[in-house]
Amino acid sequence: MPDVSPLVPEITDEDIEWVCHLMGLDTPDEPRRAFLTARNTLDVSACPGSGKTTLVVAKLAILARKWPHRTKGICVLSHTNVAREEIQRRLGSTVVGQRLLGYPHFIDTIHGFVNRFLALPWLSSNGYPSPTIDNDVTTAYRRGVLTTADYWTVQNFLSQKYSGFDRLRICARDLSFDLGGKAFPANPDAKSFKLAKQAIETAAQAGYFCYDEMFIWARSLLEDTPDVASWLRRRFPLVLLDEMQDTFELQGAMLHAVFPRESADIVVQRVGDPNQAIFDNAEADPDKSDPFPDPNPARKLSIPNSYRFGSKVAVLASPFATTPVGAIGLCGIGPKAIPGAPIACGHAIFVFPDNSTAGVLDAYGKHVLTMFTDGALTEGAVTAVGAVHQDASDVAPGHAHFPKSVPHYWSGYTAEICRKEPHPRSLVQYVRAAQAVVRDNRDLAPGVEKIASGLIRLVGHVGDAGQLKRRARTHRAIIDALATDAAALAAYRQLVKALLIDWMPLTQPNWGVVRDDILAISRALCDGAIIEANADGFLAWSADDPSLHLGAPASPSDAGPNVYRVADATRHVDIRLGSIHSVKGQTHLATMILSTYWHDHSSQRMLPWLLGAKVNVDGAGIRDQKRLLQTYVAMTRPSHLVCFAIPRSVFGDDQARADSVAKLQGRGWQVVEM
Incomplete structure (x- = not known):
């Protein structure tokens, strides 16, 4: 493998001076400068508070300014959209910022990449409808396939085995299934197995899948068309993987299959902190197939000094x-x-x-x-x-x-509201989570995304959200989908303004007022008719979680969620x-x-x-x-x-x-x- 890729532009001292002036950064020290100028496959261990995301954005800004290829791009993947949000915040008004967010570059989550380039093409070419990808919505659809009695037959059986219906997962392209990596505890002739199979297969034919099931279809595409991986390597000669310590086994295997670090035709730079490898999913297995950081001293770099603390x-x-x-x-x-x-x-x-x-x-x-x-x-x-x-x-x-x-x-x-990625059960809880994150972080963007996520889940309940399913950015997807419906677009913008800027009190009467606007927005987002009755539960007013309340405190010690x-x-x-x-x-x-x-x-x-x-x-x-x-x-x-x-x-x-x-x-x- 060559030390330096000729496809990645050289970064000079003048480039570093330019980006420091553009982003208001101090002159970088030697380890940070080494990362900025690196043009080879490399692992970077960056300690907490080292300014890792800012450093990644600075490097991307320089590369975008000097990028010579019109059909080849930089692929930036992580577990959240922090890098994209940082680009929008720091570089949104600049030319280089706009270049980074469009073709030929791709900046998204690992799941977003897998869906767009691998899973969705395979599903489409194999006759599946445009999918709905959401664990809760898919579980609800699978449950709806069965009668109430049949559902409880499966659920009661699985609860006796310390599991549950919501753990059902497709584990192979033939729609065979398990319980999140554990075998279904009954033989194929058992009634519970047959009912679970019916729920899984019917939902799959209708296009309903859980997030991690998309890796099944991605792997199927690579098996059926191995050249896809080489095409993607030609499209993306530079791959930057952020928050690498959070990559678990399923994701790591897919990344290695598409972007092997031993490949001579690409540069893979992984950035993260092995000392922060804690997983939100307690059952996630860390990626051991290609350890981070690389044990080879020539292929790793350490940034051990933190600006955060003394x-x-x-x-x-x-x-x-x-x-x-x-x-x-x-x-x-x-x-x-x-x-x-x-x-x-x-x-x-x-x-x-x-x-x-x-x-x-x-x-x-x-x-x-x-x-x-x-x-x-x-x-x-x-x-x-x-x-x-x-x-x-x-x-x-x-x-x-x-x-x-x-x-x-x-x-x-209350535990639900503090989850790093709260996944509420109703739209009003989405709004409360959005208001909490805006208040706590003093940043409007994640709150807007949370409300947009709730609306897209609502659309999945009431109709066909086909025009939204292939989009990675929820708020932008809604804006684009409503571009031809001025009234609905205005209603959506007013809803966000009322909830996150004007801080409309979240009371039951006020919720009743905005409910009609919310349904009108969801109707405009659907392809075809909607079934409003399916939204009753998700749109219902919920006041049973006082710790989510953002109004007057319940006691002198309760100052908010x-x-x-x-x-x-x-x-x-x-x-x-x-x-x-x-x-x-x-x-x-x-x-x-x-x-x-x-x-x-x-x-x-x-x-x-x-x-x-x-x-x-x-x-x-x-x-x-x-x-x-x-x-x-x-x-x-x-x-x-x-x-x-x-x-x-x-x-x-x-x-x-x-x-x-x-x-x-x-x-x-x-x-x-x-």
Whole structure:
């Protein structure tokens, strides 16, 4: 394989100066410059807060400016549309930004690429209708194929096997199926098997599929027409894979099949952080077929210094990295100066009684108030996160597993709204999720996308959304689909404005008013007639989730969705609670890691690393490696202050606790006994 591809333009010092001026960037250091100028297959391990996405966008801007090919493009793939959104935000008004977002380039999610270039062509050529790709809608359609009695025959049988109807997945091109990788627990002659087969096959013939099932059709196209992979390599001589650590086995196998890194005719550059490889899907298997980063030193590059936080946070977090960061560990060269925020904060561990978490959030909030002025608190979020965040009301104080989950620290917490990608069951919950993300992130775009996603799901319920199904960008897809219907387009724009800009109160009467407009928009988006009755459940008003409410708080401590308010005299701070998964990729002002229970108390297992007795994997088993990844992600969110909440019994008897406290204080922690 050549060191440098002649198809990728050379990037010079002048190009780097140009993009730094265009994007308002500081002059890059050597590792970042090496990535910008690289024209060969390469893996880049970039630590949290290293400006990875900005660096990727800067490189793309230079390449777009110098790209010499009219029919060959750059393919940028990730798990979310962060790169595309960053291009639109930073370069949207520039010529190079517009070039990147159109032909011959392709910037989208891995699923978007698989659908567009592989799965959809195979389905179309094999007589399937334009598909609806959505787990919930597809499950609902499969359920509707069966009578109520037949559905419960399957569901009750599967529940006895610790599974469910919603786990049904097509696993081969002949429409054979399993339960998400596990065999269906009945033979083909069993009634439950026959009913499940009927549901799967009928829904498939109507074009209803789950997200991961699209990889089946993609693989089928590669089997039937192997030349497709070589055609795609000719189309995309440069492939940039972002957030590579999040790639799981199914995705990795497909990427390797189309863009093998050993191929001499393409350049594949993978960017990510192996120490942040935590998966939203607990059952996802990491991609082991082509490890990231590449073990060959000549094919990898490390960016170990973070602009997000300073040296003290870096020193505290570095031992939790499963893969050592750089030659000397994680480096902190931040944070940015914030008036009223000290560079040297009092990183603290709050030790609470085993049978009571009362006061933990209040103590943390008051500690934050002593650290930061009100002005500083407006500059970033204050959060408290745990690895486990689902309801655990069956575990009471005094139970050996207590505290098991985030709700044990505040009963007002609800798991659904904090998911990194909330997938509500009704349109009103989509709107609440959209309003929450706009409020929390101060960015309108993800809220607009969330409302657009809800509308497209609605269309899938009531009619044929054929004109939308092949589009990757939900909001843009709706705008384009309504281009010839001025009234519906105006209604859609007014709906978004009312909900996300004017902040129309989300009350039952107001929902009744906008419901007719929503149905009119969905009617305009459908190809042909719609069945409005199918929308009744999805459009129904839902007031059974008070933590999603954005109106007046239910209590002095309830300041919004999953936001706990701590007041001290005339001041207050709002603490946003969530799962560790939900805050991945975010930057906070302060973060507290809450001890939760999964096969053991997380703080119990992580204590040796906190005390400095262990570093990196250091003999950690599979479960502890997951805990290390989660702890590292959480500890590297804050720019200024990191805290822990730990049950007293984790430290052992009084003497052991005293010894541990002394060691923690020696490592720079304040220890607060509650």
